[in-house]
Amino acid sequence: MDTLIKDIYPFFKEVFTSLGLEEDIWSHLIGPATIEGDYDIALPCHSLSRLMKKSPVDISEQIVTLFSNDVFSIAKVSSKNGFVNIGASPSWLEEQLSCILSDERLGVTNDNSRIFAVDYSAPNVAKEMHVGHLRSTVIGDSIVRLLLFKGHTVHRENHIGDWGTPFGMLIEHLLDLGEDKAAKELGVGDLDSFYKQARSKFESSEKFASRSRNRVVLLQGEDKETLRLWKILVSESMRYFNEVYSTLGVLLSDSDIKGESSYHDLLPIVIDRLSKSNILVNSDGADVVFPTKKWLNRKGDEMPVIIRKGDGGYNYSATDLACIIDRTERLNCTDLVYVVGTPQKQHFEMVFDIALMAGFMHEKHNATHVNFGSVLNKDGKILKSREGDVIKLVDLLSESISRANATIIEKNPNLSNDERLKVAKMIGIGAVKYADLSTERSKDYIFDWDKMLSLEGNTAPYLQYAHARICSIFSKSDISRSSLANSIFTIVDKEEQLLAKRLLSFPFIIEESISTYSPHKLCNYLHSLASSFGSFYENCPVLKNDDEKIIRSRLSLCDLTSRTLKLGLELLGIDTPEKM
RNA sequence: GGUCCAGUAGCUCAGUGGAAUAGAGCAACUGCCUUCUAAGCAGUCGGUCGAUGGUUCGAAUCCAUCCUGGAUCGCCA
Numbered sequence: 001m002d003t004l005i006k007d008i009y010p011f012f013k014e015v016f017t018s019l020g021l022e023e024d025i026w027s028h029l030i031g032p033a034t035i036e037g038d039y040d041i042a043l044p045c046h047s048l049s050r051l052m053k054k055s056p057v058d059i060s061e062q063i064v065t066l067f068s069n070d071v072f073s074i075a076k077v078s079s080k081n082g083f084v085n086i087g088a089s090p091s092w093l094e095e096q097l098s099c100i101l102s103d104e105r106l107g108v109t110n111d112n113s114r115i116f117a118v119d120y121s122a123p124n125v126a127k128e129m130h131v132g133h134l135r136s137t138v139i140g141d142s143i144v145r146l147l148l149f150k151g152h153t154v155h156r157e158n159h160i161g162d163w164g165t166p167f168g169m170l171i172e173h174l175l176d177l178g179e180d181k182a183a184k185e186l187g188v189g190d191l192d193s194f195y196k197q198a199r200s201k202f203e204s205s206e207k208f209a210s211r212s213r214n215r216v217v218l219l220q221g222e223d224k225e226t227l228r229l230w231k232i233l234v235s236e237s238m239r240y241f242n243e244v245y246s247t248l249g250v251l252l253s254d255s256d257i258k259g260e261s262s263y264h265d266l267l268p269i270v271i272d273r274l275s276k277s278n279i280l281v282n283s284d285g286a287d288v289v290f291p292t293k294k295w296l297n298r299k300g301d302e303m304p305v306i307i308r309k310g311d312g313g314y315n316y317s318a319t320d321l322a323c324i325i326d327r328t329e330r331l332n333c334t335d336l337v338y339v340v341g342t343p344q345k346q347h348f349e350m351v352f353d354i355a356l357m358a359g360f361m362h363e364k365h366n367a368t369h370v371n372f373g374s375v376l377n378k379d380g381k382i383l384k385s386r387e388g389d390v391i392k393l394v395d396l397l398s399e400s401i402s403r404a405n406a407t408i409i410e411k412n413p414n415l416s417n418d419e420r421l422k423v424a425k426m427i428g429i430g431a432v433k434y435a436d437l438s439t440e441r442s443k444d445y446i447f448d449w450d451k452m453l454s455l456e457g458n459t460a461p462y463l464q465y466a467h468a469r470i471c472s473i474f475s476k477s478d479i480s481r482s483s484l485a486n487s488i489f490t491i492v493d494k495e496e497q498l499l500a501k502r503l504l505s506f507p508f509i510i511e512e513s514i515s516t517y518s519p520h521k522l523c524n525y526l527h528s529l530a531s532s533f534g535s536f537y538e539n540c541p542v543l544k545n546d547d548e549k550i551i552r553s554r555l556s557l558c559d560l561t562s563r564t565l566k567l568g569l570e571l572l573g574i575d576t577p578e579k580m
Numbered sequence: 581g582g583u584c585c586a587g588u589a590g591c592u593c594a595g596u597g598g599a600a601u602a603g604a605g606c607a608a609c610u611g612c613c614u615u616c617u618a619a620g621c622a623g624u625c626g627g628u629c630g631a632u633g634g635u636u637c638g639a640a641u642c643c644a645u646c647c648u649g650g651a652u653c654g655c656c657a
Contacts, residue, residue, distance in 0.1 A: 035600055044599050046637055056637080081600045082637095124657085164657060260657080286655050296582045297653050303582095309655040316657050343651055345584070373585090373651095380649075411619060427619090439593060443586065444650075451592065455619055457605040458593090465619050473616050524594065527604080538612095538621045558616095580619080 001040045002508050004088050005030055007074050015066040039085040046082055056082025093500045094489040101556055102485050106564055107507040110151035117155045117327040118144050120339035121252060124161035125237040126170050128192040129244055129393040131447055135372045138433050139441055140339035141250040141573045142519040149571060150514055155331055158252055162234050162259035168216035171229045173198035179232060186236035189394060247397050249429060250573060266322035267314045277358045285310035291353040305350045317351055324355045328365055335366045342371040370517045373444035383447060400453050401428035407455055426575035427461050434460035437572055438523035458527045460574050463565055466530040470562040471578040473542055481559050490553040495536040502529045503560050519572055526568045533561050
């Protein structure tokens with residue numbers, strides 16, 4: 001309703017000028033109406049009470065009488081409980097709807113283009129993807145889609161865990177199994193047992209552990225044969241991850257992979273530059289930096305960030321700093337976005353702080369940790385991969401698709417086999433993604449298998465269903481969508497009014513979702529849109545109508561609704577079938 | 581102990597740049613399919629917004645203290 005505020009503002013200004021009140025006294029009071037009913041914006045008069053030496057009720061009544069009559073073409077105006085209430089008029093709604101009907105972007109404008117790096121997904125090589133990885137992957141994907149739609153340049157960065165001490169034992173285990181057998185196990189996605197076998201040997205056999213440690217040294221020394229074996233682990237794992245990505249329908253591809261290993265060459269440079277900035281100090285044998293903002297450890301001592309360990313090895317803070325250099329200096333990014341879990345919050349604050357101190361980043365750069373909560377089980381405990389009973393992502397996805405398939409057989413037996421399988425995938429995957437996207441990301445959330453796979457209520461299938469019903473209306477109509485381009489709207493019923501208002505707030509919601517990196521706001525909006533369409537559908541017959549004017553107007557509302565749903569879902573990474 | 585986060589209906593969650601009777605979905609219950617897809621629609625039931633103080637004309641929202649749960653706090657990533 002931003003547009004309504006903009007259009008109504010001059011009228012307020014006229015009224016308040018006649019009352020002798022300056023703009024800065026009243027302009028910030030205008031906000032959304034919180035009362036039930038068909039008012040959209042309101043101005044509470046309570047704070048003016050002392051100034052005008054009158055009760056809020058009297059003030060609001062007076063303001064209403066002072067409005068010029070011209071306002072009524074835009075909105076109805078009334079007062080209640082000391083509020084001035086403004087409700088968009090049908091004619092104003094009709095005019096606004098006509099504007100977006102012919103706009104491919106449904107009223108959404110482009111931002112001034114910036115360059116983003118979005119760091120997300122980041123699975124670990126030779127480790128299973130479980131439901132926890134879903135969040136980063138799905139939220140990151142939606143953020144990328146939103147940024148691209150707003151006209152930004154976006155570098156997708158899949159920072160896979162492909163380096164570090166565990167690779168010693170993984171490579172040794174690969175040798176024990178034999179390359180072919182190991183590759184096969186990894187390629188088909190049996191990562192969990194591969195990792196666990198390696199782990200248990202590492203813990204039970206001193207001989208194996210010592211081989212593993214030697215192997216790590218060889219790997220870091222870039223021994224040729226060791227690198228060859230390491231590459232088998234990485235490429236077979238990636239083959240599997242790519243299958244998951246493809247099922248999931250996310251934008252990530254091989255060209256987006258920027259594993260930890262790819263920042264190797266930069267690590268000595270990180271040390272060098274920190275050292276030249278005079279912020280690197282040696283503490284207990286390790287090279288560390290003390291960030292500007294002080295952090296205390298358990299003992300109450302000031303806490304450093306370790307860049308290089310006592311044994312000379314780099315740890316992940318070094319890699320993250322190298323990443324920042326790469327993104328700001330090679331890719332010329334202005335915005336760095338990290339879609340990583342909340343537990344790493346402090347780590348990122350410290351790293352960003354150091355990057356600023358060392359000049360890897362400047363004031364013009366925005367680094368944002370887009371954090372998300374942990375996945376909990378029903379007892380409120382964190383789901384951990386080593387507990388063993390963790391649900392594999394692929395299993396969740398295939399179960400969801402198969403449930404969707406069963407539901408289609410039950411609800412719409414007329415769909416052909418081919419069509420049904422395609423639609424089942426769109427619905428099954430959509431349901432899982434939406435369940436994850438639709439809650440506020442920074443909170444922990446309880447993983448509920450049935451809720452994740454539910455097809456009723458505030459779910460993606462509900463939105464898809466509304467879209468499919470609209471497609472069905474058009475398939476039964478002689479009037480094509482394209483012929484609606486310059487249609488005139490006739491908004492009469494309250495269901496039409498509510499639907500119209502929701503349609504018009506789409507650009508504002510997109511803005512809100514992306515500026516706070518919150519896909520759940522878009523989800524909630526789309527649900528409210530689909531819900532108001534549901535009421536419209538029940539109460540306002542579209543085709544079964546004698547008045548040609550009303551038919552065209554309602555068809556146009558249908559067209560706008562389906563396009564908004566489709567675009568909105570697309571920005572969440574969810575497909576919209578035309579039949580279901 | 582330091583820092584940070586959460587506590588809203590039986591369950592899962594929105595709302596937290598203050599504002600008029602705190603909203604959805606699920607579950608439960610009642611209606612609605614010879615009429616554009618009932619994965620739907622209409623309705624009923626359900627809350628001292630963790631507690632206590634404070635600021636304010638007005639607090640789920642801001643401040644303080646406390647309770648409960650969680651994350652994190654030097655050589656894993």
